Amino acid sequence: MNLLFKALGDPTRREIIELLRKRDMNAGEIADHFSISKPSISHHLDLLRQANVVISIKEGQFITYSLNTTVFDEMVKWVIEVSDKKNKKTKK
Amino acid sequence: MNLLFKALGDPTRREIIELLRKRDMNAGEIADHFSISKPSISHHLDLLRQANVVISIKEGQFITYSLNTTVFDEMVKWVIEVSDKKNKKTKK
DNA sequence: TATATATTTAGGCAAATGTCTAAATACTTT
């Protein structure tokens, strides 16, 4: 879960996630949305892949990236749980 | 939201959050749960406070820390929204 | 085969992060 939080702790990477939410894209298309270099985007994509937030599939000379949203489940569960205990304490 | 994700991207800080879920604690009590120095814990608490995850209240010579879970709401909303690929409309 | 296109890898650099010890600040008690 640490890799996931770290992955989400960068605005560029969150923007990439928001892009991929609309449709799958290859690395070049993703890079075109930003003013930083392609190698830097490639690095961000690597971190997102390590955190299992995205999946990459090679298609010819392109590499298509798509979102894997299941990885968020555990995280949301943790956050809700952490929030819930506190509520319980004040509610009861 | 960046400060929040960054705050959550460290295991010690997540443990602090889990501690505070059970009950409010002062800085010394929190530090006693870890093997790292008090100044380091103080720094972690500062980051959590900057991210609005905790609130600190001075009580005599102690400083009591408590969780502020409302800050998670926006984050969970973002994650859920991003996970929902079918509804691509961005609402504010 | 040679050239163009897509993407990553390598290496370097400045800034941010997480840790420490020592010192400073604030409050309490004697």
Added chain:
DNA sequence: AAAGTATTTAGACATTTGCCTAAATATATA
């Protein structure tokens, strides 16, 4: 007022992060 307790601030250090350019790899096309 002096001493003790709680916590933070300051400064240093190694590691990580995010960015860059240049080079390498892989595929497509003339």
